[in-house]
Amino acid sequence: MAANKDTADDLSNEEDLEKALCVLAGSDPENCSYSRGYVKRQAVFACNTCTPNAAEPAGVCLACANKCHDGHDIFELYTKRNFRCDCGNSKFGEFKCQLIPAKDEENVRNHYNHNFNGCYCTCDRPYPDTDDQADDEMIQCVICEDWFHSRHLGCTTADPEELQEMVCETCMNKAPVLWTYAAHFAVSPVISVSHAEEEEEVDVSEPSQSEHEEPSTSAEPTKQEEVANRSSPCKRTHEEMAGGPAKAASKTAACRLKDLQAAGPERPRHGAVFWPYGWRAELCTCVSCKRIYVTAEVQFLMDQSDTILAYEEKGLDEPFGQHPLMALMSSMDRVQQLEVIYGYTELTTSITAFLQQCVAEGKTVTVEAVHQFFEELRARKRRRTNAGYQ
Incomplete structure (x- = not known):
């Protein structure tokens, strides 16, 4: 049972690693994206060293994060849509972009x-929040x-069986027509109901029918069940997604x-809404x-290629989308791949924990402390190897 659990953990780590690398794979690590204008979707970073003023937020592309802000206090923002790289514009004062020095003073169409x-x-x-336990x-x-x-979404949901997209309550109210679609195509909302000594989850997606009400005889509920009960894999191909626009056009x-x-009824307007992948085609x-x-x-929302999944899949097809680690793993067998993923995850987790502990204890990260940290990692690996584990 322990071996099976370790394998499951490794598989989960592999998925997390692949997802993280896919975010970067869709963006160019060498060339500033500024010349491409407001890029449909790209990985975006913020530099707390250059633009610490909350009144003047700014974002930089992957290439600028690597080249212009190397060694700075930067943090990843995942991806943003329709964003143009700010690196070196008026928000950065005297700091100039090393890749494209001449840029407009401001990107007026950027949203922050x-x-x-x-x-x-x-x-x-x-995030990460050291004060949040x-x-x-x-x-x-x-x-x-x-x-x-x-816990701050205003709802809870069961673990999804397929990829889902989430729309927060504020955005649902920003486009209130989405509540109508939510009643028919969104994932059923789940709320927690506390009893004396137990808590159970209750599906509130459909109001219960009284004994005097007759079930609907329209064809629409059949379609709703079809959408709600899709059992396809989490990630879908572009060929599958291509059917969406044509379907919508009809x-x-x-x-x-x-x-x-x-047709009604309308879904209660409360909490975030989770949608099965492909809902936009409806x-x-x-x-x-x-x-x-x-x-x-x-x-x-009418653009099927706007999704994160479409961005990631397109990135993996690009020449610069082949991350060195992913390229290395492609030549390995399954056991070797799992070993690399385990080692990579263990290293990054350990480094993060080490740095957070130094911050919490107010310690300066010295060369001696770093050497000691890696020596402890090596000792841990030797103990695991001597015990018969890899």
Whole structure:
């Protein structure tokens, strides 16, 4: 049983590593993205060394984070849509971009939030947060692109069987038509109900029918069940995604939103909403609905290539998307791959814990402390090897 658990942990680590590398794979590590204008989606970083003023947030591309801000206090913002690299513009004072020195003073179409100052969620806390003892994952809203602690989403959900996209409550209210689609196509909301000495989760996706109500005889519920019960793998190919726009286009003859509003019922307008991957293809694209999306500034929801999954898959097809570690692992057998992943994860986890401990204890990171740290890692590896583990 222990061996099986270790293998499961390694597989999970592999998925985490691949996901992290995919974020970088879709962006160019050598050339500043500024000349490409407002890039549809790219990895973005903020530099606390150069732009510590919260009133003047700024973001830089992957290449500038590597070249211009090497050794600076930078933090990763994951990806941002329609963003143009700020490195060296007026927000950086006398600091100039080493890759493209001549840039506009400001990128007026960039959107910034508190993430650029290292804060996240409705609690406006940093990540990682050394003062937060809760073991809580963070989830990104696909509209505002802010990150939220799962406990601050206003809802709880069961572990997903397939990839899902999340829209926070604020963004749902920003585009209230989404509540109508949520009643038919979103993942069923789950709330926690406390009893005397136990807590159970209750599905509240559909209001219960009274004995006097007759079940619906329309074809729409069948379609809803089909969407809700998809059992395909988490990651879907571009060929599968390609069917989305065509499917949506076939629905433009009539306004599907009006049909759904008439069918009812509407979902309670509370908490974040989780959607199964491919839900965007269900959005009506008639002229009237397109105007609604533009007014709410969520027109990108009609674009199937706007998703994080599409960005990651495209990045892995690019020449510069082949991360050295992933290229190295491609030539290894399965056992060797797991060994590399385990070692990489153990090293990064240990380094993070070491640095956090130094900060918590107010210690200066000296050369001697670093040597001692790596000697302890080597000793740990020798003990594990002598015990018969790799």
